[in-house]
Amino acid sequence: MAVVGAGWAGLAAAVEATRAGHRVTLFEMAPHAGGRAREVRHDGLVLDNGQHILIGAYTQTLRLMREVGVDTEAALLRTPLRLTEPDGRGLHLPPGPPVIAFARGVWGRAGWSLRERLSLLAAATGWAARGFRCDPAATVESLSLGLGETIARDLIDPLCVAALNTPANEASAAVFLRVLRDALFSGPGSADLLLPRVSLGDLFPVPATSWLQRHGAVVQTATRVRELARDGAGWRVDGAAFDRVVLATPPAEAARLVEPINATWSASAAAFGYEPIVTVYLQCESTSLPEPMLALRAGDDAPAQFVLDRGQLGGPKGLLAFVISGARLWVEAGRDATLAATLRQARHSLGTLLRGTPEARLLITEKRATFRCVPGLERPPMAIAPGLLAAGDHVEGPYPATLEGAVRSAVGAVDALA
Template identity: 40%
Template sequence: MAVLNNYSVAVLGGGYAGITAAAELAAAGVKVSVFEAGKVLGGRARKVWLEGKSLDNGQHLVIGAYTELLCMMAKVGVDSKAVFLRRPMELVVEPGFRLACPSVPAPLHLALGLLFAQGLSWSERFALVRTVRAAQAAKWKLAQDVTVSCWLKDQRQPDGLISRFWQPLTVAALNTPLECASAQVLLNVLRDSLGGVRAASDLLLPRLDFSALYPDTAAQFIEQKGGQIYRSRRIRRVEKTQQGWQLNGEPEVFDAVICALPPHGLSALHVSEPDVLPVQLNSWTYQPIVTVYLQYDPAVKLAKPMLGLSDSLAQWVFDRGFTHQTDGLMAVVISAEGQHQAFTQDELAEAVVLELHQRLGLPMDISWQRVITEKRATFACIPGLERPANQTSEVGFWLAGDYTAGLAGKGDYPATLEGAVRSGMAAAQGVLEELDQ
């Protein structure tokens, strides 16, 4: 086996994919240098400081099925019991819908959860059970991928069930409207969560901001292993020479490069071997995520840490008093494209405050508001999307990101933290195998 500590690898991007790849390489003895263009780590799941408040640029839910994320967090020294509020799966969507999986062994937990779902008529309840059971029997595989809306129509799902269960679930999981979202990818998520072991469906609500949750600790792990973390360092040019790979024309030479930039950011990167950048990304479309932060009186509290709303602008409301010791601070999530894009920030915040007042009984008075928009938060997760592999046509140049297909070419996850971590691990594994040859 090669002496890996004789090798150096550059990782472009300090998001969840890049920091995972770097941590895996550092653990194997490779000298790693991470180049992050921003001031903080985390990429599209990072800490944002606004007017003295520590916030996130978006809300991301972790579930027990995110095994690789949890594994990497443990590897770099994160105590998941301390950083998450972990609860058995409970989806509460107003008005009146509740699906909870009890703490009993699988698959009984799912059967009981579906059978006793509240807020549905018996016909809606049996329609839900029938469709999930059919998906299980088919091993969560479709003969041909279609949109979620087409699949639900084929499954004869009632409109009320769609608005209270399938709509909020799909948009939360895939960040893509039902009319164009991939039904197969949705089934992949259900396979690993509701269709997995009981603990796989647990909801893990972060107690820390998304930079502190994992990337910051991973960065410390990398530095302890002799690696370097460079913040506010944007890489614009990558060139392959006889000695190796060079960045921005600087003299340092690397044996390999893992490009963990977001897919829409690759067009701004000049690589001397242009064929390594996937051309199919040029035709991709992207979906936004908007988070509306509202500061109420500290005495204001939701009944649950997370509540959903059907047929409304606001989709999910997170009470950060439960998790972040910021009483009265609500984070309202609006995923994917929609009518909210026509609003100004002030108009959107005002509309959301009114909705929360009418639907949840929250007061109209707030002391502070802020709207954070990630315009290209995720790729549009559409049926049959051709996703690039981690490995490129050039030895020593690899891709990492939630948009890739992975070493096995499956690419069966949407743009999630778990998808990013899996891709980072796959890229690191590929580089290690190349260096060992």
């Protein structure tokens, strides 16, 4: 079997296929595996191309990480969901049954009026009563009408942009509700935050690659596949024969390879719109934030929605990572404007929490970080042709562009081929 693409979906497909007894060859056009969730080396630092946060509901991702030898307890800092702001306020879910934990978290959230708390609990009850389903054409903004500006600003908008990387006025309410159901209400620990203590490379791509090589798989990096072609009941990948193929490349690359085989599928994969994510790394002497992650209030002159203290997550002390999701307007504004606005936001939002003057270390822009998760989005199906299936977070499914969505897609593709 061939797997084309060694992002998290391709690696997951290769591991699952190898476990099932297939002889796997994995092709990756980059020098290293990891795709859009990879480590970056800069000026002696091992950083990430973006701050990927896992949650307890990522069951398939966690299972495969353990399968390839990752000690998930050591590699990930697990805490109950905490959306803490620099002033200490925020939504804090205690451990326990999810419905009770959510109600207690809402009830104890400082800064919300009694009316606002009751309106959110009533809305959540209504969503649950309807099976977390809604009009497919609805946006997250329309879903939150009646909750008030405060709830939208403090909870709905940051959760939406964190999960879907799409602004609430454009984001799919149907997908958002599915994420809420699985994350907040599917079982104890499902909403827990899992913050990586190691680089994204060490979290899965590096150990997965080593595991594959130890178990007889062939891993070919820096190898861009030029052509897929039918070969009787099987396929040829740049002339080499395989009985089955899992195509786990980004959508545009998949569209190029599939166009001569299935033009309809190719057109669907090529039609995506994308949202960027920008990560700004600032160094601020010996700063240590009250928690490893704080929620920030984004606005016209405040780009970031979250800041992570990398010093508390295995990195150098005082290294802060500011995450700008749904960053299209900031990418258009340019690097200098984004850096300047992030520095202003850091000084204004964190204030006395900072020890010294923050200085810019690195700005990373992932221009096609995720597809724009809008209402009515048509995503290409898993099946392309007999013996040729697609895997990736962009493939038809219930989740937005997340690591878990990519991994689940890969597991499903291998199961379907079997």
